[in-house]
Amino acid sequence: MSDPFDFDDQLRATFQKAADETRDDGFSERVIRHAARPDRRRFLILGGVGSTGAAFSGTQLEGLFSSMPHATGWLGELQTYAGPETMAAGVMALAIAAVAFLAPKVSVS
Amino acid sequence: MSVSASDQELVALVIATKDRNAFGELVRRHQGLVRSMLTRMCGNAALGDDLAQDAFIRAFTKIGSFTGKGTFKSWLCSIAYREFLMARRKREAADKALDRLMREQTEDSAPPRDAGSIVDLDRALKTLNEEERSAVVLCYACGFSHAEAAETLNAPLGTVKSWVNRGRDKLKERLGQDVPA
Numbered sequence: 224m225s226d227p228f229d230f231d232d233q234l235r236a237t238f239q240k241a242a243d244e245t246r247d248d249g250f251s252e253r254v255i256r257h258a259a260r261p262d263r264r265r266f267l268i269l270g271g272v273g274s275t276g277a278a279f280s281g282t283q284l285e286g287l288f289s290s291m292p293h294a295t296g297w298l299g300e301l302q303t304y305a306g307p308e309t310m311a312a313g314v315m316a317l318a319i320a321a322v323a324f325l326a327p328k329v330s331v332s
Numbered sequence: 333m334s335v336s337a338s339d340q341e342l343v344a345l346v347i348a349t350k351d352r353n354a355f356g357e358l359v360r361r362h363q364g365l366v367r368s369m370l371t372r373m374c375g376n377a378a379l380g381d382d383l384a385q386d387a388f389i390r391a392f393t394k395i396g397s398f399t400g401k402g403t404f405k406s407w408l409c410s411i412a413y414r415e416f417l418m419a420r421r422k423r424e425a426a427d428k429a430l431d432r433l434m435r436e437q438t439e440d441s442a443p444p445r446d447a448g449s450i451v452d453l454d455r456a457l458k459t460l461n462e463e464e465r466s467a468v469v470l471c472y473a474c475g476f477s478h479a480e481a482a483e484t485l486n487a488p489l490g491t492v493k494s495w496v497n498r499g500r501d502k503l504k505e506r507l508g509q510d511v512p513a
Contacts, residue, residue: 241371241450
């Protein structure tokens with residue numbers, strides 16, 4: 224009858240052999256490259272979504288501010304100083320600032 | 333980077349300076365184990381490699397949470413196992429179909445003749461259920477104690493011992509008693 228511990232040792236050795244045969248330098252280099260820029264994918268996704276959204280909403284906002292009837296109160300005062308393009312740009316700037324505030328806390332990876 | 337530095341020294345360097353060369357040395361040292369472990373757990377080398385890459389990147393970003401309690405290797409294997417679990421949850425539906433297919437293939441196939449080869453080990457591992465496979469891989473491939481495996485698998489110690497023993501017995505039955513190293 225064979226020693227039961229013998230099988231355990233042989234099993235460990237087979238796992239070790241599998242691990243030894245799995246090594247390659249290309250893998251290490253890939254990991255280091257990714258570790259150097261872990262947020263790249265997040266920036267690309269957020270940047271792409273943000274740019275598309277900004278382009279679309281900017282044109283919509285400009286149209287909205289252009290067709291707005293003369294307002295009263297603070298909005299009316301704003302209309303005397305700023306054209307629809309300027310107001311649309313202001314809203315977009317606020318939206319971008321909000322995204323910049325939130326982006327570091329959002330993980331899409 | 334000095335290859336004679338211990339894992340602990342390299343980890344300290346990475347924590348202090350985010351030195352990528354030091355981390356690269358840690359990756360070189362442990363990539364075989366982590367990739368092999370995940371490949372055995374997934375039953376798929378490409379998926380195992382992807383998960384291993386994610387595990388190393390997670391280890392790099394979370395390295396500050398390594399307290400030095402236990403070895404770096406154990407900590408890394410625990411991260412790798414969590415990556416495996418996350419991927420498993422995401423791909424649960426697909427994996428069920430894959431598992432069924434693999435089981436059918438395994439049941440149809442004859443027992444391996446060249447016991448001990450890596451291919452045969454992989455085939456034999458596929459006859460184990462997921463808990464048994466994970467417990468066996470952690471204990472035999474990663475060198476975890478039963479207690480460490482129980483902590484990683486989030487299961488009672490007695491249950492993990494039983495998974496390891498059952499898995500081991502199945503492997504022994506499948507591979508035979510003469511496993512050439």
